[in-house]
Amino acid sequence: MxxxxxxxxxxxxxxxxxxxxxxxxxxxxxxxxxxxxxxxxxxxxxxxxxxxxPNRDALVTALIIDAYTSFGDVQIAVRDEVPETELEERLRAIGLAYRQWALDYPQRYQLIFGTPIPGYVAPMLEVLPSAARSLSALVSVVDGLRVANKLIANGFPSIQSGYQQQFEVWKNYAGDYDIFSLSVAMIIWSRVHGLVSLEISGNMPPFGVDGSALYHYEISSIIDQFIKK
Amino acid sequence: MxxxxxxxxxxxxxxxxxxxxxxxxxxxxxxxxxxxxxxxxxxxxxxxxxxxxPNRDALVTALIIDAYTSFGDVQIAVRDEVPETELEERLRAIGLAYRQWALDYPQRYQLIFGTPIPGYVAPMLEVLPSAARSLSALVSVVDGLRVANKLIANGFPSIQSGYQQQFEVWKNYAGDYDIFSLSVAMIIWSRVHGLVSLEISGNMPPFGVDGSALYHYEISSIIDQFIKK
DNA sequence: CAGTGTATATATACAGTGTTTATTTTATTT
DNA sequence: AAATAAAATAAACACTGTATATATACACTG
Structure with a gap:
């Protein structure tokens, strides 16, 4: 043929x-x-x-970028469904949407945040735009709290110096937010990611620890810890 | 030949x-x-x-069990270096040892908690003993806090019913602790895991968010949230 | 319209993988 | 010493990603 x-x-x-x-x-x-x-x-x-x-890894990279984009679309859409003034509700909404997306597309979640392809490592430069954008929903809300003087972050670690340049690149895709807000967002992200990744990968002991209930509790913990009442 | x-x-x-x-x-x-x-x-x-x-997956399972065992040895040893009465210090010590072990053996960490082998899924029944034991250090400290009436867990989600049997099996390896302590330990575990896994896998944005400083902050957050002063 | 060049596919081949089967040799047991 | 079991090799199968060479379809140009 x-x-x-x-x-x-x-x-x-x-x-x-x-x-x-x-x-x-x-x-x-x-x-x-x-x-x-x-x-x-x-x-x-x-x-x-x-x-x-050009090779399989390039295909995987394209898939990852698509997944980040789809994930970011949802995050941003969910955020924008809540009025801009209701920052706490915005945070809760994107937090719950985070887990829901992961449950809806577990393979996409693992493709992005896990290392499920033998020998594949994501090329940071290519993935950064869509990755930064997908996190921008969270960062924007945290920065909104900071601007509104509603952000609690006593004793938060200061930022390492010497990374201004990378941060400038990041800003092009994630929005021009304070780097302090970024660090707080990073902690929040690590918490939801920790819970979700354990749930998705089946590493939660199977004795009745309800992922949904735990997750709701964790979202509330985050709100209590970081938002002034 | x-x-x-x-x-x-x-x-x-x-x-x-x-x-x-x-x-x-x-x-x-x-x-x-x-x-x-x-x-x-x-x-x-x-x-x-x-x-x-019998096949490659069986070898991987054996490796995972060995990794869990090594990890659990360190956790238990570190815990026991702090006097039994100093529960807060015990929690901090095993928390820091958790990250250190992950940094010392990133591949082992990813082998256990990630999904780095194509198509491999860990057989729960075989891995459970060493996995449960490795978490027992944390659970024991949390349960110690509960017994000493020093555990804060307002609004913590209640346990799902119908899992008594699995929990009994778990107890054989992880120790006979309250299932409530287990759930709190699960949240704490998910937090350290979230931060560590992002750091290990290189998914932390590369602009000066210091993993060590963030981690220390998170450990303190956990102590502040869950231990009565 | 004829001819040329390029894009896009196939065909073939190579080196690697996990795994199965049959065979051979060593070691143990009767 | 003979029979048996255990543990290795040898060969083969069905895969994988990828490089190279080749052939065809299409688009452009004289």
Missing amino acids: VRPSKKQQIPNLQEAIKETAWNQIAEFGAPTLSLRAIARELKITAPAIYNYF | VRPSKKQQIPNLQEAIKETAWNQIAEFGAPTLSLRAIARELKITAPAIYNYF
């Missing part, structure tokens, strides 16, 4: 490859993602994929 | 396989762990490994 005529070709093969990859990740999990399996599904040969992605 | 005489054989090949696996994980990372590579290193053939582990 030779190259098929354009009429039988798949239009926008680049997107079709990513779509098929997502389907396979959803069905069999990220670790078993295979270029050859994608090619079989699309009825093309494996090397054809190399016209669109 | 045929089977070598016993004198040239490696004594305790089972242990040697695990040791070589650890070396390769340390050098190249867990995801690229390869039975054939282990065999090459040991100058045996790959199928020979199947006399000691």
